[in-house]
Amino acid sequence: MDFQPDAGLDAFRVTVRAFLREHLPADLANKPVGSVRSMRPDLVRWQKILNGNGWGAPYWAQKDGGTGWTVLQRLVFDEECVAAGAPTQDGFAQKLLGPVINAFATPEQKAEHIPRILGGERLWCQGFSEPGSGSDLASLRTRADREGDHYVVNGQKIWTSYAHESDWIFLLVRTDADAKKQAGISFLLVDMKTPGITVRPIRSIDDCHHLNETFFDNVRVPVANRIGLEGDGWTITKFLLNNEHATAADLPMLRRYLMQLRTLATTQRAGSKPLIARPEFALRLARLEAEVTAIATMVKRVAAMEQDHSPAAHAMGSMLKVRGTELQQRMSEFMVEALGDYGAVAYPEPHDACLETPMPHQDVGRGIANDMFFRRASTIYGGTSEVQRGIVAKMLFQL
Incomplete structure (x- = not known):
């Protein structure tokens, strides 16, 4: 791999920074972000701004209405948005469902969904995991029985x-109970307002509400909302999960953590001196910076593999997922430690309103403990570390 600076990529970074300076409203910048995405009003407003300037789908090809950026350009865009404090986009629609629709949907389905995704008018959630069917996704039991031109889910x-707070859900269902478990799965798009859908909140260990249980009781879904043929769900899911290996480590998040740690290093004190003056703190911070740099180098390597359509990108993406999520956990723990006694304070969750009387260190501590708790799950969601290590063993060592 060529490790020389890419002048074209540097110029692109300058372009993205200039765009953000010009188009990111001050009242949207650096607003607290929840564990997965920004609050809906902020997300929708930012999506409309991006789309109005031709940047509504940074991860799609130009022929599909996207920017046509390379993998490395997408990474630069993500990094600069995090650095500027921009709201998130709807990652479920942009990075997961969008490529599926572009690759497998009918012209009618594209006309129905693509403009609404680009315009921020339709937000999505993902209906894959079930009780007892997480890492073993093929064992899912949600049924869709066909009755004429509808499925009953x-x-x-x-x-x-x-x-x-989503408008639609993309859903894996079992349409053939007698087929091999991977072969009997289909991929449906379902309007969340359809009668028979019940959503119940799950308050997670970070004391936030972003997770839910979703129940389907005789939900009627038009057959026209199926993507691909009946039984194609597993093939489509593999396509969906194999996209964007270079993003598996969530490098922008790691760099945001690094910025927060540097802030804590100079603002928090141990006795009469800032934390950075303590040799053991400075050493740990330096080691974490080195690990983030190593991850960044590996991300570039995987991105280059994706550009060349190398089959090894899949295994390397799994390695990135393991290393990146473990590093997220260690860095978020270190931030809580850096707050000292205030690391145990239950600061308001980022989406909650600020207290009338600010708590001590709220300006730097808000959301840190919540995030640390949330990141306990980062080695589970998106494919557990055990599953990722199995992929590496199988693809690189034929084990």
Whole structure:
């Protein structure tokens, strides 16, 4: 791999920074972000701004209405948005469902959904995991029985992030109970306002509400809302999960943590001196900076593999997922430690209103403990570390 600076990529970074300076409203910048995405009004407003300037789909090809950026350009865009404090986009629609619709949907389905995704008019959630069917996704039991030109869906999904404020859900269902378990799965798009859908909140260990249980009780879904053929769900899911290996480590998040740690290093004190003056703190911070740099280098390597359509990108993406999520956990723990006694304070969750009387260190401590608790799950969601290590062993060592 060529480790020389990419002048074209540097110029692109300058372009993105200039765009953010010009188009990111001051009242949207640096607003607290929840564990997965920004609050709906902020997300929708930012999506409309991006789309109005031709940047509504940074992760899609130009032929599909996207920017046509390379993998490395997308990474630069993500990094600069985090650095500028921009709201998130709807990652479920942009990075997961969007590529599926572009690759597998009918022209009628594209006309129905793509403009509304680009315009921020339709937010999505993902209905994959079920009680007992998380890492073993092919064992899902939610049924869809065909009755004429509709499916009747019955079952339960769990960990459906933001189902309570999403407009539609993309759903894996079993349409053939007698087929091999992977072969009997289909991929449906379902309007969350359809009668028979019940969403119940799950308050997670970070004391936030972004997770839900979602129940389907005789929910009638038009057959026209199925993506691909009946039984194609597993093939489509593999396509969906194999996208964007270079983003598996969530490098922008790691860099945000690094910025927060540097702030804590100079603002928090141990006795009469700032934390950075303590050799053991400075050493740990330096080691974490080195690890983030190593992850960044590996991300570039995987991005280059994706550009070349190398099959090794899948295994390397799994390695990134393991290393990146473990590093998220260690860095978020270190931030709580850096707050000292105030690391145990239950500061308001980022989406809650600020208290009339600010708590001590709220300006730097708000959301840190919540995030540390949330990151306990980062080695589980998106494919557990055990599953990722199995992929590496199988693809690189034929074990």
